[in-house]
Amino acid sequence: MKYELILKNISRFINLNQEEQDLYISLFTEKKIKKKDFLLRQGEIARHDYFITKGCLKVYNIDTKGSEHISMFAVKDWWSGDMASFITQQPANYFIQALEESEVLQISKENFDLLFERIPKFERFYRILYQRSLVTYIQRSDQNISFSAEDRYLNFIKKYPSLLNRISQKNIAAYLGVTPEFLSLLRKKMASM
Amino acid sequence: MKYELILKNISRFINLNQEEQDLYISLFTEKKIKKKDFLLRQGEIARHDYFITKGCLKVYNIDTKGSEHISMFAVKDWWSGDMASFITQQPANYFIQALEESEVLQISKENFDLLFERIPKFERFYRILYQRSLVTYIQRSDQNISFSAEDRYLNFIKKYPSLLNRISQKNIAAYLGVTPEFLSLLRKKMASM
DNA sequence: AGAGAAAAATAATGTACATTAAGAAATTAC
DNA sequence: GTAATTTCTTAATGTACATTATTTTTCTCT
Structure with a gap:
């Protein structure tokens, strides 16, 4: 139902x-x-x-x-x-x-x-719902300011594993707060390691 | 009381x-x-x-x-x-x-x-308290990723006007997510405009 | 009040990411 | 199914901010 x-x-x-x-x-x-x-x-x-x-x-x-x-x-x-x-x-x-x-x-x-x-x-x-969301957003607001784009990308993959191959890199970049060009570069660099 | x-x-x-x-x-x-x-x-x-x-x-x-x-x-x-x-x-x-x-x-x-x-x-x-905090933290998490240090400094002044001359620049810098050296530079630049 | 510690200013050099531009690959649309 | 759009990649150059180092100023403690 x-x-x-x-x-x-x-x-x-x-x-x-x-x-x-x-x-x-x-x-x-x-x-x-x-x-x-x-x-x-x-x-x-x-x-x-x-x-x-x-x-x-x-x-x-x-x-x-x-x-x-x-x-x-x-x-x-x-x-x-x-x-x-x-x-x-x-x-x-x-x-x-x-x-x-x-x-x-x-x-x-x-x-x-x-x-x-x-x-x-x-x-x-x-x-309770808001309390939990708050914990998430407090963390995210701290991470956005102190983590590198690479760290944030790794976090994105952890948080939304099902989305990685479902949405465009352009949208992932807009979520991470970087340009699509830089995300493309990042992925290339990370793949070569 | x-x-x-x-x-x-x-x-x-x-x-x-x-x-x-x-x-x-x-x-x-x-x-x-x-x-x-x-x-x-x-x-x-x-x-x-x-x-x-x-x-x-x-x-x-x-x-x-x-x-x-x-x-x-x-x-x-x-x-x-x-x-x-x-x-x-x-x-x-x-x-x-x-x-x-x-x-x-x-x-x-x-x-x-x-x-x-x-x-x-x-x-x-x-x-209600958490609902309001959430609105603030969602905003802050977005701003941390898309605003320049200068914008975030201006926001800080708006949000905590009473603190500007009450706490050290070192602490303000740690709130903004920049080094104290860069905040010092920023303030000098902003003062000269 | 004066010594020591912490904070702030200034400057030189380095790095993460943006911008611009152009071509290649993938999607979308008729 | 092919043209048109959109997305992705690669590369050159630019900029916001970090790092390190030195000096000056302010704060802290007794």
Whole structure:
């Protein structure tokens, strides 16, 4: 069944009875996205938060010089969205674009707010989810500043082993924060060792 | 009264009655730290989480090459700690050291767990607190990879205006991820414009 | 207040990565 | 299935920042 994956994801941190499960699922709608289509663009308001059930998307922004920086890749069983924009309902800083034909479950801001009213247990779920994400992002923010491109590439491979041969080097470079030219050079150098 | 600050901090997101306030405060103990003393060292288990009521501390790690990288400065009215170690009770990656004579309120892991049992509202408090921190760290992790040292310096001044003349350039450099020599050069260059 | 230690400034040289440009290989589109 | 686009590779040159070393300034301790 379609909602198994999201219910299993939730059950990592909280238990829901049947009634709660039904209510929870009723707050989501399904959405299919074709390759290269956008869930969100910089400047729009993020009306939804997303749970990925199939495919792969990238969350990125374009800086003042026009370069693209990928903040995360969202794959099956991951949550994604522009949290700042979703929470504050201010214009988004990020684009979310499908790298493959993908499927997501989306929840609107209204339903997200409703969720906490109806099933307060979800405060706990998100407390723990955010706590874990925080640990990851604190680490990543430290690593981005102190690790070489080669170290970050090795980390990328560890973190997203399934993506290495699934997405373009151009996108990997944009995630690492280097030019595609330099990544190409790096890989050549690493292969020769 | 000593606990006004922390109660006011909490009240940003949840309301506590008198009884809850008393219980909450009973879970903390006060601690004074002399300049240069440590609340935590890399390799130790983080037994406490901290709320700063006075002074200034730095949270940093030492990488494999021996360089120091400052992850955050903790000042009055901020929360601090090594979250990964505190939650998992595994060895810490971070040092927490006082840059000035400081005072904190500390809560133990046991009391932190107890808090959620006794006053479930705190799930909500931390859900919102972590949500906000996440937005900050996602931004910072993106900026660390795409911004120049000069941009990051300007951001530092915006984020910590009170610290600019309070802490050494050496520490600012370790926060920015550059050498003190380069920061000195940067400042000279920026002053002459 | 004065000695010693730590921080900051300056400068020379080195390195990781960017930029630009051009050709080769792989994808996409009709 | 071939043209058109996009991606990848390679190479030359440029730049932001690191490293090392020396001197000057500021802070710390008793």
